[in-house]
Amino acid sequence: MELRKTLIERSENMWRDFLPHVSIDCVIFGFDNNALKVLLLRLKDQQQWALPGGYVRKDENVDDAAYRMLKERTAVDNLYLQQFRTFGQTQRSEGFFADYPDDLWHKQRFISIGYYALVNYAEVTPVKDSVSAECEWKDIGDLPDLMMDHRFIFNKALVTLRKQLNYKPIGYNLLPEKFTMPELQKLYEIILDKKLNRGNFYRKILRYDILEKLNESRKGGAHKAPDLYRFDAEKYRDALKNGLQSEW
Amino acid sequence: MELRKTLIERSENMWRDFLPHVSIDCVIFGFDNNALKVLLLRLKDQQQWALPGGYVRKDENVDDAAYRMLKERTAVDNLYLQQFRTFGQTQRSEGFFADYPDDLWHKQRFISIGYYALVNYAEVTPVKDSVSAECEWKDIGDLPDLMMDHRFIFNKALVTLRKQLNYKPIGYNLLPEKFTMPELQKLYEIILDKKLNRGNFYRKILRYDILEKLNESRKGGAHKAPDLYRFDAEKYRDALKNGLQSEW
Structure with a gap:
């Protein structure tokens, strides 16, 4: 019940400080020990894992918000970051909060802007936030169950990486x-x-x-x-x- | 003053029916007479031109909203449509409405999702809406002044087309x-x-x-x-x- 309590407590301030209906999801890739990994977190009281993400302050550029989230989660500045797609289906996240009060910040419809980041695995220290139980690297060949449409978002990020392999400094940013x-x-x-x-x-x-x-x-x-x-x-x-x- | 009157009259219904803070801008390309063209409109009482665009209904998928706008503007169904980037800078559109009431729908901050479309020029009939004075094809080599950040959005669409020329059926969708x-x-x-x-x-x-x-x-x-x-x-x-x- 800890997650529920925290989300409800925070809701009013979220409505005050953040832009409604817009969220960000980050697919953070790292390469270690001959495996491609993605940074995931598990919210408190939950079985499924999630992509790290967050919201955009009312006076904040969307790109700046994405850099801010990445820094919060990895303790690293100036990562290689690319917006890759915006996810705008209805009901992509609302159902998860069905049992919560209707005025809960998280229960509104969110259009989520997807970013992928490439990081030097050795430089990153995964950081939990106050609603997460765990924050860990997971091998992309052996991903746990992901919540909402996060598996779909992850797949789109991976396909983007594949398409951009000959056009973007992907090896340069992932390898030591x-x-x-x-x-x-x-x-x-x-x-x-x-x-x-x-x-x-x-x-x-x-x-x-x-x-x-x-x-x-x-x-x-x-x-x-x-x-x-x-x-x-x-x-x-x-x-x-x-x-x-x-x-x- | 006709534009002002219409926007103020509509504002309340816009707040009721559409998702705040989220807009769509469409870069519609056509090829005619050995020239690449883009479909632009000029709002009433304005000198500058604009990309066609619009808003997302509260219960509408974002992709569906983009198809709806394209159909409204070109009278053609099922065009080749690709989301290419979301534009999230602060103050990208608000300044244009500085002299309007603060509760005007259009005056809020909008995060705009960019789509490009490829159409068979001969099949399209450009359609004005009630706030436009003109809706026309313009040669991309001789574009008029565009309002807000629409020139920036157009440039990003063109660069995307260039990058995707070897990967997407661009010739197929633009040529007769x-x-x-x-x-x-x-x-x-x-x-x-x-x-x-x-x-x-x-x-x-x-x-x-x-x-x-x-x-x-x-x-x-x-x-x-x-x-x-x-x-x-x-x-x-x-x-x-x-x-x-x-x-x-």
């Missing part, structure tokens, strides 16, 4: 500064949702001349230590202007 | 069923905002095997009658799944 070729290939395979031939991938990605091979290798492990690479930020940016022209 | 190769090239040149080499363009576009050459040619004109083509809808759709992999 130094990475191995197998790590980069794994990231592409997860986003594209298909297995790539190792030789073809190496040849194509090297042909774009956007990677810099370092005189270092990844220590540890039984195998021969793989070479480390990093993106040449300027060449990468230039190459993305026309798109990486490849089917992968 | 039968067209000549110079017409197709001209459309690509306008959207990409660059001159293309004729031989390269023909070779690339034919290589995708998405066009069907007809046993007909365009009659009239001083030059040799150019051949007519049409899209092979199925092959085009298949090709777009992976994107047309070309820099043009």
